[in-house]
Amino acid sequence: MSRPGAAAAELRAALGDTNLLCDAGDLASYAADGRGARGTPAMVARPASTAEVAETLRIAFAHGLSVVPQGAATGLVAAGIAGDGEEQLLLSLDRLNAAPQIDAANRTAEVEAGVLLSTLNAAAEPHGLGFPIDLGADPSIGGMIAANTGGARFLRYGDVRRNLLGLELVTAESEPRTLTLGAPVWKDNSGLALKHLAVGSSGALGIVTRASLALSRLPAARISALISLLRAEAALPLLERMEAQFDTLLTAFEGISQAAIAAALGHVPRLRNPFPDGAPPYAVLVELSGGRCVAAEWLQERLTDILAPMLEDGVITDAAFDDGGDLWAIRHAVPEGLRASGKVMACDICLRRGDMMAFRAEMIARLTKSEPRLKLHDFGHIGDGGMHFNMVWPESSGAFDPDAAEAARAMILRAVTQEYGGSFSAEHGVGPANARWYAEFTSPEIRTLAGKVQDLLAPMPLGRVDFGMPQTRNAE
Amino acid sequence: MSRPGAAAAELRAALGDTNLLCDAGDLASYAADGRGARGTPAMVARPASTAEVAETLRIAFAHGLSVVPQGAATGLVAAGIAGDGEEQLLLSLDRLNAAPQIDAANRTAEVEAGVLLSTLNAAAEPHGLGFPIDLGADPSIGGMIAANTGGARFLRYGDVRRNLLGLELVTAESEPRTLTLGAPVWKDNSGLALKHLAVGSSGALGIVTRASLALSRLPAARISALISLLRAEAALPLLERMEAQFDTLLTAFEGISQAAIAAALGHVPRLRNPFPDGAPPYAVLVELSGGRCVAAEWLQERLTDILAPMLEDGVITDAAFDDGGDLWAIRHAVPEGLRASGKVMACDICLRRGDMMAFRAEMIARLTKSEPRLKLHDFGHIGDGGMHFNMVWPESSGAFDPDAAEAARAMILRAVTQEYGGSFSAEHGVGPANARWYAEFTSPEIRTLAGKVQDLLAPMPLGRVDFGMPQTRNAE
Numbered sequence: 001m002s003r004p005g006a007a008a009a010e011l012r013a014a015l016g017d018t019n020l021l022c023d024a025g026d027l028a029s030y031a032a033d034g035r036g037a038r039g040t041p042a043m044v045a046r047p048a049s050t051a052e053v054a055e056t057l058r059i060a061f062a063h064g065l066s067v068v069p070q071g072a073a074t075g076l077v078a079a080g081i082a083g084d085g086e087e088q089l090l091l092s093l094d095r096l097n098a099a100p101q102i103d104a105a106n107r108t109a110e111v112e113a114g115v116l117l118s119t120l121n122a123a124a125e126p127h128g129l130g131f132p133i134d135l136g137a138d139p140s141i142g143g144m145i146a147a148n149t150g151g152a153r154f155l156r157y158g159d160v161r162r163n164l165l166g167l168e169l170v171t172a173e174s175e176p177r178t179l180t181l182g183a184p185v186w187k188d189n190s191g192l193a194l195k196h197l198a199v200g201s202s203g204a205l206g207i208v209t210r211a212s213l214a215l216s217r218l219p220a221a222r223i224s225a226l227i228s229l230l231r232a233e234a235a236l237p238l239l240e241r242m243e244a245q246f247d248t249l250l251t252a253f254e255g256i257s258q259a260a261i262a263a264a265l266g267h268v269p270r271l272r273n274p275f276p277d278g279a280p281p282y283a284v285l286v287e288l289s290g291g292r293c294v295a296a297e298w299l300q301e302r303l304t305d306i307l308a309p310m311l312e313d314g315v316i317t318d319a320a321f322d323d324g325g326d327l328w329a330i331r332h333a334v335p336e337g338l339r340a341s342g343k344v345m346a347c348d349i350c351l352r353r354g355d356m357m358a359f360r361a362e363m364i365a366r367l368t369k370s371e372p373r374l375k376l377h378d379f380g381h382i383g384d385g386g387m388h389f390n391m392v393w394p395e396s397s398g399a400f401d402p403d404a405a406e407a408a409r410a411m412i413l414r415a416v417t418q419e420y421g422g423s424f425s426a427e428h429g430v431g432p433a434n435a436r437w438y439a440e441f442t443s444p445e446i447r448t449l450a451g452k453v454q455d456l457l458a459p460m461p462l463g464r465v466d467f468g469m470p471q472t473r474n475a476e
Numbered sequence: 477m478s479r480p481g482a483a484a485a486e487l488r489a490a491l492g493d494t495n496l497l498c499d500a501g502d503l504a505s506y507a508a509d510g511r512g513a514r515g516t517p518a519m520v521a522r523p524a525s526t527a528e529v530a531e532t533l534r535i536a537f538a539h540g541l542s543v544v545p546q547g548a549a550t551g552l553v554a555a556g557i558a559g560d561g562e563e564q565l566l567l568s569l570d571r572l573n574a575a576p577q578i579d580a581a582n583r584t585a586e587v588e589a590g591v592l593l594s595t596l597n598a599a600a601e602p603h604g605l606g607f608p609i610d611l612g613a614d615p616s617i618g619g620m621i622a623a624n625t626g627g628a629r630f631l632r633y634g635d636v637r638r639n640l641l642g643l644e645l646v647t648a649e650s651e652p653r654t655l656t657l658g659a660p661v662w663k664d665n666s667g668l669a670l671k672h673l674a675v676g677s678s679g680a681l682g683i684v685t686r687a688s689l690a691l692s693r694l695p696a697a698r699i700s701a702l703i704s705l706l707r708a709e710a711a712l713p714l715l716e717r718m719e720a721q722f723d724t725l726l727t728a729f730e731g732i733s734q735a736a737i738a739a740a741l742g743h744v745p746r747l748r749n750p751f752p753d754g755a756p757p758y759a760v761l762v763e764l765s766g767g768r769c770v771a772a773e774w775l776q777e778r779l780t781d782i783l784a785p786m787l788e789d790g791v792i793t794d795a796a797f798d799d800g801g802d803l804w805a806i807r808h809a810v811p812e813g814l815r816a817s818g819k820v821m822a823c824d825i826c827l828r829r830g831d832m833m834a835f836r837a838e839m840i841a842r843l844t845k846s847e848p849r850l851k852l853h854d855f856g857h858i859g860d861g862g863m864h865f866n867m868v869w870p871e872s873s874g875a876f877d878p879d880a881a882e883a884a885r886a887m888i889l890r891a892v893t894q895e896y897g898g899s900f901s902a903e904h905g906v907g908p909a910n911a912r913w914y915a916e917f918t919s920p921e922i923r924t925l926a927g928k929v930q931d932l933l934a935p936m937p938l939g940r941v942d943f944g945m946p947q948t949r950n951a952e
């Protein structure tokens with residue numbers, strides 16, 4: 001039985017009066033995530049140190065509360081917000097935000113979990129360095145680890161896992177332990193890879209309180225091009241030519257469907273459409289960058305070598321270039337454009353790259369037949385096989401029918417996993433939002449093993465995802 | 477109690493007569509690893525499929541045998557060879573060697589565990605692709621996963637973990653299960669990162685039978701330079717300038733001490749010394765490579781931009797260039813040169829990059845004082861902080877004193893871990909060879925947790941390393 005009142009008194013004593021929030025007004029600002037999922041906890045604790053995180057967990061568990069860690073609440077799968085109607089303590093990491101320590105010679109940073117990505121990058125920038133994971137939001141480092149954020153420059157820089165050297169983890173046990181896993185060195189094979197269990201765990205295996213991160217050089221030159229293709233199918237041959245020409249100088253290769261780019265251009269007034277003929281049938285945004293040995297003009301010339309023959313052939317119908325952010329602004333405005341176009345049904349999938357366009361054509365055909373009220377507005381990181389295979393239910397389709405929309409999403413995700421061997425969650429993690437799909441697409445054997453691993457690190461109720469089979473955890 | 481005779485009969489029935497080796501002559505060729513550690517198993521089983529691997533484990537465990545998996549036996553920590561005097565079945569994966577399946581559009585390969593790196597690269601080469609982990613030996617893919625091989629191009633391509641998308645794992649249970657963890661897609665966050673537990677586990681958490689690997693483009697142009705530095709301390713400023721100039725076009729940055737390069741040049745007659753003045757005080761081997769947009773001459777000119785002022789300043793005393801393998805041959809001959817110079821005491825360490833040269837100077841001072849009979853011959857992947865901090869006991873130091881040499885190694889490794897926060901095993905893994913150091917440098921809390929994780933996946937006796945506390949496993 002939970003005793004939130006007694007827990008509150010102890011937490012106030014441990015953290016200070018002002019760092020335990022119980023007032024409805026205070027709680028409201030911790031109640032929603034990046035996709036608008038909502039849940040109000042019984043209270044919010046704001047520890048300021050690893051020791052206070054451990055003490056918060058100890059007190060909460062002793063009083064029968066479950067705990068949900070929260071970073072900057074920019075996640076998209078509801079992993080960092082409390083579930084309504086439950087006795088949950090939300091543990092915000094927003095006060096674990098000491099200034100990042102940059103080791104320029106080692107190209108690493110020591111960072112507390114509540115530090116925002118923008119804060120880390122501001123600290124690294126004077127050294128010519130940055131944490132290279134690029135995404136639309138400004139998450140906390142702890143949240144990025146919990147989600148294993150990928151983003152638009154994965155092709156060059158990888159995900160959080162690849163750039164994580166070590167972390168400090170507080171375990172969800174009745175007497176929480178603080179483990180230091182890994183070290184701020186680039187190569188280390190001196191034991192089991194326990195730190196990797198916490199990466200992409202939706203915050204359910206322990207609370208990451210600090211991390212040693214690998215930094216990358218900031219590029220000395222960077223150019224972008226938004227390329228209009230006659231047909232989506234031309235994207236993959238273009239990708240192959242770009243990789244052969246540029247190898248690691250290619251830092252992004254994004255795809256945007258006609259519906260998605262039209263939604264952005266039509267609903268986000270600050271954008272300028274570089275294409276006089278309207279939204280292209282399919283658009284690809286590429287980015288090239290490199291060290292001081294390359295200049296923007298040089299990159300531009302090498303890019304023209306690739307694009308010119310495809311323009312002549314009519315495969316490419318137009319291309320716009322810049323070395324700033326105007327073209328990226330179009331790409332980043334796509335989610336906003338979709339939201340303005342109707343009710344969005346998101347599918348964060350990953351496929352073998354060679355399957356993407358065949359999958360897309362097949363799903364358009366199936367959707368047209370089974371649920372024509374939903375309109376595909378796909379876009380995403382097609383250079384790495386990642387697609388935001390999002391559908392929009394516009395007002396013109398009549399009243400939103402949630403069951404019909406969910407059935408369409410299920411059709412897409414089943415095809416991804418069962419027919420194409422892809423992933424139903426490429427970069428957002430599991431979280432409550434994907435728990436249904438995790439259960440449907442993960443074998444009982446793997447769920448059983450995952451549940452046992454979760455029980456080892458986090459026998460007490462932490463986070464919003466149970467990776468095991470139903471009713472195997474916390475049954476007491 | 478073990479019953480090898482009964483096990484042998486069942487294994488012969490399961491695998492075929494010729495695939496269970498019990499004859500001393502047959503066993504001998506499976507008895508040594510890359511560093512010459514030796515151990516003769518009771519028998520060698522050679523299953524040819526995942527199902528046969530599982531059946532081999534089931535039979536062996538039912539008869540009380542422990543099992544040691546072996547790839548190409550090129551490891552350096554004795555993880556893949558049997559322990560003498562024990563009832564061990566060596567499970568060789570050399571027949572799990574179906575032709576690799578290359579998915580060129582996805583830049584991935586499906587590979588069985590017994591396939592050699594050279595075989596994979598030969599299959600990928602016609603597609604302009606390769607598995608980018610570079611090292612002196614020709615290991616099996618399963619062995620590379622068990623060791624999480626790093627190598628000389630880590631700076632650009634990372635380790636095996638970074639290039640591993642999925643794997644098939646047979647668990648060491650009395651009824652072994654076959655788990656498929658991950659998928660051949662680049663982005664996947666649809667569950668706990670269980671596959672990562674097997675990577676770098678010295679083969680003790682299960683037997684990897686196949687893997688989905690990410691491939692990289694083969695470079696269109698590649699140049700190398702062997703640079704003679706007046707002082708080792710100049711290597712780090714050079715590294716920083718090289719990274720700022722080339723970013724990811726810098727694919728290797730290797731350091732070789734005067735003693736190490738002199739040993740290679742002095743003992744390996746096929747090498748040609750590019751430096752007329754003898755072995756440089758400290759040498760750095762750099763490699764630059766890129767896609768079709770860069771030509772070798774262009775790389776050479778950009779490199780000269782960096783080196784010329786340092787040559788004028790006298791920081792660099794000489795530099796040799798090539799676009800082939802002559803300079804790399806010198807680097808790869810260093811281990812052979814060391815072995816020819818005396819008894820080698822190897823330390824596979826990793827430090828923060830900024831610490832490397834201070835550490836080196838300090839250790840030379842301590843070694844000169846405490847054990848002058850040992851001579852430091854360090855070399856390694858200093859671009860990523862990895863150093864083969866190897867010492868040689870030459871004949872001129874008199875009879876080899878193993879206790880004195882071990883004491884010197886302990887002094888080095890204690891300084892690495894306890895004073896500098898580095899790793900005592902950067903890229904070779906734990907294995908029996910490093911078990912002593914794992915026990916000394918890993919906290920009881922982490923060993924306890926690691927032991928429980930090992931027990932979850934491998935409750936039966938598999939491999940040569942116990943990651944837990946003593947006597948917690950297989951006590952029955």
